[in-house]
Amino acid sequence: MPDIVFTTKGVTKVYDTGELKVHALAGVDLELFAGELTVLLGPSGSGKSTLLNILGGLDHATDGRVWFRDLELTRLGDRDLTQYRRDHVGFVFQFYNLIPSLTARENVQLVTDVADNPMHPGEALEQVGLAARMEHFPAELSGGEQQRVAIARAIAKRPEVLLCDEPTGALDSKTGVQVLEALKDINEQLGTTTAVITHNASIRKMANRVIYFQDGMIDRVEVNERQIAPSEISW
Amino acid sequence: MRALDIKLLRDFRRLWAQALAIALVLACGVAILLTTYGMYGALEDTRAAYYQRNRFADVFGDANRAPQALLPVILAIDGVRAAEVRVVEHVILDVPGRVETVTGRVLSLPDNGVAQLNLPLVRKGRLPDPTRPDEVAVNDPFAKANNLRPGDSFFANLNGQKRELTLTGTVLSPEFIYTIGPGALMPDNKSFGILWMPQRAVAAAFNMEGAFNSVSLKLDPAANQEAVIERLDVLLAPYGGRGAYGRDVQVSNSFIDAEIEQQRIGSMILPPIFYGISAFLVSMVIGRIIALERSEIGLLKAIGYSDLEVCLHYLLLAGMIAVAGTLLGWGVGTWLSRAVARMYAQFFDFPYLIYRVSYDAYVISGVLAVLSAAIGAGKSALAAARIAPAVAMSPPAPPRFKHTLLDKILTALRLSQPVMMILRSLVRWPGRSAMTILGLSLAAAVLVASSFFEDALDVLMDTTFHQANRQDAVLLFSPDVPETALAAIVKLPGVLSAEGQQFHAAILRHGHLEKETSIDARRPGSDLSRIVDGAGKIVDAPVDGVLLTKRLAAYLDAGAGDVIEVELRGGRNETHEIRVAGVVTQYFGLGAYMDLETLNRLLRQAPRISSANLLIDEQQLPALHQVLKETPELSGLMMLKEMRQSFDDTIKQNIVIMTTIYVVIAVLITFGVAYNGARIQLSERARELASLRILGFTRGEVSFILMGETMLLAVVAQPLGWLLGAGIAAVLSEGSTSDLYAIPLVLEPSGFARASLIVLAAALISSLIVRRRLDRLDLIQVMKTRE
Numbered sequence A: 001m002p003d004i005v006f007t008t009k010g011v012t013k014v015y016d017t018g019e020l021k022v023h024a025l026a027g028v029d030l031e032l033f034a035g036e037l038t039v040l041l042g043p044s045g046s047g048k049s050t051l052l053n054i055l056g057g058l059d060h061a062t063d064g065r066v067w068f069r070d071l072e073l074t075r076l077g078d079r080d081l082t083q084y085r086r087d088h089v090g091f092v093f094q095f096y097n098l099i100p101s102l103t104a105r106e107n108v109q110l111v112t113d114v115a116d117n118p119m120h121p122g123e124a125l126e127q128v129g130l131a132a133r134m135e136h137f138p139a140e141l142s143g144g145e146q147q148r149v150a151i152a153r154a155i156a157k158r159p160e161v162l163l164c165d166e167p168t169g170a171l172d173s174k175t176g177v178q179v180l181e182a183l184k185d186i187n188e189q190l191g192t193t194t195a196v197i198t199h200n201a202s203i204r205k206m207a208n209r210v211i212y213f214q215d216g217m218i219d220r221v222e223v224n225e226r227q228i229a230p231s232e233i234s235w
Numbered sequence B: 001m002r003a004l005d006i007k008l009l010r011d012f013r014r015l016w017a018q019a020l021a022i023a024l025v026l027a028c029g030v031a032i033l034l035t036t037y038g039m040y041g042a043l044e045d046t047r048a049a050y051y052q053r054n055r056f057a058d059v060f061g062d063a064n065r066a067p068q069a070l071l072p073v074i075l076a077i078d079g080v081r082a083a084e085v086r087v088v089e090h091v092i093l094d095v096p097g098r099v100e101t102v103t104g105r106v107l108s109l110p111d112n113g114v115a116q117l118n119l120p121l122v123r124k125g126r127l128p129d130p131t132r133p134d135e136v137a138v139n140d141p142f143a144k145a146n147n148l149r150p151g152d153s154f155f156a157n158l159n160g161q162k163r164e165l166t167l168t169g170t171v172l173s174p175e176f177i178y179t180i181g182p183g184a185l186m187p188d189n190k191s192f193g194i195l196w197m198p199q200r201a202v203a204a205a206f207n208m209e210g211a212f213n214s215v216s217l218k219l220d221p222a223a224n225q226e227a228v229i230e231r232l233d234v235l236l237a238p239y240g241g242r243g244a245y246g247r248d249v250q251v252s253n254s255f256i257d258a259e260i261e262q263q264r265i266g267s268m269i270l271p272p273i274f275y276g277i278s279a280f281l282v283s284m285v286i287g288r289i290i291a292l293e294r295s296e297i298g299l300l301k302a303i304g305y306s307d308l309e310v311c312l313h314y315l316l317l318a319g320m321i322a323v324a325g326t327l328l329g330w331g332v333g334t335w336l337s338r339a340v341a342r343m344y345a346q347f348f349d350f351p352y353l354i355y356r357v358s359y360d361a362y363v364i365s366g367v368l369a370v371l372s373a374a375i376g377a378g379k380s381a382l383a384a385a386r387i388a389p390a391v392a393m394s395p396p397a398p399p400r401f402k403h404t405l406l407d408k409i410l411t412a413l414r415l416s417q418p419v420m421m422i423l424r425s426l427v428r429w430p431g432r433s434a435m436t437i438l439g440l441s442l443a444a445a446v447l448v449a450s451s452f453f454e455d456a457l458d459v460l461m462d463t464t465f466h467q468a469n470r471q472d473a474v475l476l477f478s479p480d481v482p483e484t485a486l487a488a489i490v491k492l493p494g495v496l497s498a499e500g501q502q503f504h505a506a507i508l509r510h511g512h513l514e515k516e517t518s519i520d521a522r523r524p525g526s527d528l529s530r531i532v533d534g535a536g537k538i539v540d541a542p543v544d545g546v547l548l549t550k551r552l553a554a555y556l557d558a559g560a561g562d563v564i565e566v567e568l569r570g571g572r573n574e575t576h577e578i579r580v581a582g583v584v585t586q587y588f589g590l591g592a593y594m595d596l597e598t599l600n601r602l603l604r605q606a607p608r609i610s611s612a613n614l615l616i617d618e619q620q621l622p623a624l625h626q627v628l629k630e631t632p633e634l635s636g637l638m639m640l641k642e643m644r645q646s647f648d649d650t651i652k653q654n655i656v657i658m659t660t661i662y663v664v665i666a667v668l669i670t671f672g673v674a675y676n677g678a679r680i681q682l683s684e685r686a687r688e689l690a691s692l693r694i695l696g697f698t699r700g701e702v703s704f705i706l707m708g709e710t711m712l713l714a715v716v717a718q719p720l721g722w723l724l725g726a727g728i729a730a731v732l733s734e735g736s737t738s739d740l741y742a743i744p745l746v747l748e749p750s751g752f753a754r755a756s757l758i759v760l761a762a763a764l765i766s767s768l769i770v771r772r773r774l775d776r777l778d779l780i781q782v783m784k785t786r787e
């Protein structure tokens, strides 16, 4: 049994929008394991992003407890959460979130500037196969390339965990596969614990573990004995 | 370099036009603060140093003829550290090559040749030899204006004796930093000069051996000046003392006081306006950037940048604008300071200008610029720091348009869609709309205030020179001559008519209030010099009572019907109770008017006059000058035509400079506000406008929406601008009021119209520049990019 990286106990998240309360998470108990690639599946609004945000220290849970290894995230204040994110977590977002005024290399450098033991930005971009496009601005890159820059940015600090919210959501099948390959490579080569949210059920086959969400709760968890290569996936 | 810093530099470069528009406004504030504050300091420091080094006296006293034996008594007054007596007289000069009569004031230099107080500073040559009665030094500007060099000689009519004097040197004196001849409105170094001659020579020429008529005192720092002046008055009274006074009333010094005060007011009124507008513009631009970069901010936080780093990032962007504005302002301010210093050199005769405070001014103006940018960006930057990192995960929510009552009204009005869009946006950003209106109205206000000066000076010139003083020349006599002398004056060559006027030093008292001034007496029906009231009506000096100028009446808190005490100085020094016959608005001086006959009855003498107003036949002017040069009673001569001309020229020149500066300022403010406003609307509405274009709206229709909002705000800003401008004008008019003159509050419709025209034109051009961006808008690109 590998080490447990994340543990959650009865995590709830309630958004209070005034007239009505939205229970985005209604008690989630979950464990994520070191070095594993986990896929989170579930209908829209089922709370996937909310959970990932809480794991990544972007948001606070309303109730329940969350640990990153021995560190209890639910006890941390904003300042410590920032430090936690800076030290341990890499994020990949659906909309890439590259800074338009910075080149690919500089976007990666944004992270290496504040990380402890980062890769060289060029090295990270090489990992995702973009060594040749380093000096290009986001506007000069395709969607897939932009997302790979975002992945390079996320891994450049050698994070222990990589959290990806619909990394292929805006991409076609072919570019999506390239992005998934980049994620898989990193997961295998660096042993980075990776969680990927997706709406694309076929992606689940490349994961070690698949978590199904429904109405703010975990519906079920599947463990894949065998993972297929991203190149075998298409949609 | 850190990637975040690279972003900062690139953002700044991308925003250059908006940043420049703000930096220019900020630069105005910095430059004006630098100039006014710097000049304020420079004038104070220079004056203080000059006064100290050249031992400018603290108290001055004049008498007709006091024995020198009085000097030890004066020295014994408690608090007096040093005293110097001298003889001061008026002379008529005949400068070779000049047809016009030149008047001068002779000051005696002590016998040992070394003055103790009011030391003349030799610029060229040397001071006269105490033993040589024909040697003289003159004030440097007079020598320059008349092309006189040491070794040159000219003629002087000293008490009836025409003498040839040789110039030994030129000097400057702390007593004559601002050298203005009797009755003149402005310095005229060509026709009025100061002469320093050995005591023996002056005393001999004016029968003043063993006597003096002027005393200067230096006091201990702890001395009670009031008490000293009082005591000196008592000592001089038997000898025709005309009232001792302190530096505050000394002519040259009080002009510098007025200038220093003006710089001080200037440094307090204008710069805050610019700093305030800049802060607003920065807040508008940074606020918009942060709204646009919400997800980037979320990202920065998600990857571990702290709140402080994010906050600082945006503050630095504002800081760079501030630095650009500061550098620009320093550049312009340095240049402007030089220009102002040059202007001072024209009016003030300082031997040097100490301009060292400037470092303070540079630091203060720069710090204030950075502060105002930081304040402007502060709120948005803090909001950026508070943006939750999770925002990076989700696209921003579309802005909420609330259905308000106004909305319903707008709908009921059945306005066209574009008009609706404009009005809705105004309502949606009420704070921003209000600040934009305020900014644009300040631009108009600055222009209203500047044209106020122009119009006010026009009125002032017209009443003073065309309504009140219609004579061609004024002959000044010292001492007064019998009124009967007019008969001889009319017979002088070229004189068409002559009228007499008398000025008599007096102290006016009402209750515990008192004011030293001079009583202006004349015969009823005088036609050449008339008393014109504020409404343009001609009034006669009252036969019974005294007519006070409005500011004097305010000083004394006296009105028509009140009885005031009038102490007539010199001679018998008697005090009379006189009824105030009326109050009249006058722009120059703090005069009080009486009937010539009445005044002289109080003085118990046959009518005398201090000056004669002449109407002259120009053809015979040279012949007239020829005679005047031989008239020893003459202490001064004013040629009003020339005076009008030079006053006119100087004022016009200054007005042109000032108007240019103010127009530039107003245009920069308008540009800063309107351009940034339009840019931000374009940024907010790019998608909306692009959608409209795709739906088939023409470029014109779409730009109407964009420009309409800016222009609507600009139009709404105008009435407020007029109001603010009138307010600023009132403050300036109030602030410029001194004992010497008052600037009337004149507001002409043309001034308001011009202000609005310039502001509206500048606003239109600013929004047209932004319109060009709209025309080039890449429709597809806009629709594709996520907000």
Ligand SMILES: Nc1ncnc2c1ncn2[C@@H]1O[C@H](COP(=O)(O)OP(=O)(O)OP(=O)(O)O)[C@@H](O)[C@H]1O
Pocket (backbone or CB within 6 Å): A015, A016, A017, A022, A023, A024, A042, A043, A044, A045, A046, A047, A048, A049, A050, A051
């Ligand atoms: N800031 C918010 N305020 C109010 N409600 C929110 C907020 N963020 C999320 N929610 C609600 O919480 C619920 C869970 O949202 P979440 O984003 O986690 O879903 P998701 O599973 O990621 O959906 P999707 O697949 O569409 O991204 C939804 O009902 C959503 O409307």
Ligand SMILES: [Mg+2]
Pocket (backbone or CB within 6 Å): A048, A049, A050, A165
């Ligand atoms: Mg989601």
